[in-house]
Amino acid sequence: MLKNNDKRTAKDDNAAYTDVDSTTPPPCAKRPRIDAWNVTIQPDNWTVEQMRNYLESCGLRDIGQVFKVQKISGDSISSITEKKLEEMGIHDMHTKWKTLAALEELEPCPALSPCKDSTLCKVFNDPIHGHIELHALCVKVIDTPQFQRLRYIKQLGGCYLVFPGASHNRFEHSIGTCYLAGEMTRALKMKQPELKITEEDILCVQLAGLCHDLGHGPFSHLFDQCFIPAVDPESPWEHEKASVAMFQYLLDDNGLKEVFNVYGLFDRDIEFIKELINGLPKQKEGEKDWPCLGRGRKKSFLYEIVANKRNGIDVDKWDYFARDCHNLGIRNSFDHDRFIKFARVIDVNGLQICSKDKEAGNLYEMFHTRKALHERAYQHPVNKVVESMITEALVLANDHIKFRGENGELKKMSEAVDDMVAFSKMTDSVFEQIRISEDPKLKKAQEIVRKIQTRQLYTCVGQSWPKPNFEVKRIDIPKILSELEEMVKDDCKSLDINMTKDDLHLHVVNLDYGMKKDNPIDRVHFYSKEKPNEAVKIRKEQVSMMLPNTFSEQIIRLYIKRHDGNLLKKTEVVSRLFSCFREWCSKNGMNEAKSGKLAVEMTSVKTKETANDQVTPWKGSEGHASKSVQGKCKAKQKILDKF
16 A cells, blocks of 8 residues: 555556557556545555546546446556456457556555465475575476576586586476576565565566576577577577567467466566666666656666676576586685675665665675686686587588477577577587588588587687787677788698688687676665665765776687698797787787697796796706606606697
8 A cells, every 4th residue: 555655656656558459568647646635545445436537547538437337446456367357358468457557556456375385386495595495386386398408508608528527408497597586585575564565576586597598508608699690690589589489479379378367477477587687778868758658667676686787786697607517616706695694675766675885895796706707617718618619510500400390390590589489409419410410411410510529629729818908899809810810821821821811710708796897786775774775876986996997908819720630730830820910910909819829838936945946846966857857847748739
């Protein structure tokens, strides 16, 4: 119920929507304050005429007349549901949602009973979160072919071929995200009952967490970040949009819409789940219209739980940080449970999830963990080589491996992204399909797969870092490779090798805190113990003077694809190619290139006595170097020379 001193306007709360075409989001309806009717009478005591006047002021003149004919007064607000509106003859989807949004400002929707009966829930034993309990409707979604498909898509793509422990998949990550989404929403409901978070809201947020990765293709981000741009550079396809499409296909293919209705979720709630998966769209400066249909502006904070596009702090990251660190053997220094305990919703030009001021350091640890994972695993030089080779194999196989989609039509991998029937059949198994195929058209792709399995990987020639205010973009790569081709062509002629840009591979690594050059903590608001309802920003210097001054960096790595049987010739080619790469870097705003042979680049530790001289081997009693030591030094040098 609204209190008498509530000064929020209906315009700010976006309680209703105007009738528009279903393909575009309806703008916010202007609505006067509830005080306009009678501040002394609570909405549940309104007469039929007062209810009609209220709906008319929301732009629902015809609906107000229907309510008057049906003699619906304020005491019936809590009984109005989407199904009830249909029984009253109101069938237009936007009109129903518009009406429910208006009534939501007066009385929260009837709460769905928590999952108390053990027959309605299922317990999962998760290696990260322990024993977690999920609602029966979540279990219904899990037990579908579309969701089970995630068992066969590795969370870290090709990283498993480099880090043996990285065998976890999107299936377990999605269940973990679902659990954390529920924990976060329930914590807010318990601490701040004035937010009027309903059990329907909690269930919708959980389902969004559960289904947010349904749209991932084979090898996860390799598919949308490497394969799709390679076959169609102009494609706007994103796995988030595919997740929404796959979620709808899951509902239709398994007849779950009726099951959702049984558990109190209707069309508006399904739309809300889709919006949560996509995240709250960015609004233009000065734009006042609320862009979402699923929930009004008063529930805007719910859109930050699964996919937070404002500052990147969401349950999706919390789960994959903990899960990836666990499987990779990397320490996770961020404590998401602590963040949940101190999370609080405050009105900062809209309701936002804020944290306690002393948690600023914990949040910096979160983004440092993200950078560490990218630096040590996701962007590891060997991992990126493997992923590049898998991408090349998929591109070569694209025209020859097809999946039957809607209406029985065969679709290439690049075409299946727009056909959920075909896309639901695509998993990491495509790698094995290429390997065991007897189709001669897949011979080149099979050669790459074999090289991956026998570790005949591309050789890292060198790497460099752009100087400040200089950045290498993806579209610059072909031009850079052409320039390197011209530089190295003459050098390799004497070795009887015709080196072209097709023999080279350039990879651009972007490391940041998730917001490119910006500090994501600048987009976070904090509260203090003394002022729990007042949100402020905390400058980096107020947290620690040891925090980074820049929040992004770029690494450029050059690889050679060739695998010549003559090791000496290959070593000479790599050496000459590195010289050309170093020369190119010095001319194009890059720092001095470092060799890909990291073992050679390392400097040995020197003792005090030999600080100004080279370290000499230990000498025996006769003053000569020990033969065993001399032998070891020579053997070590031979090993290094092979690199």
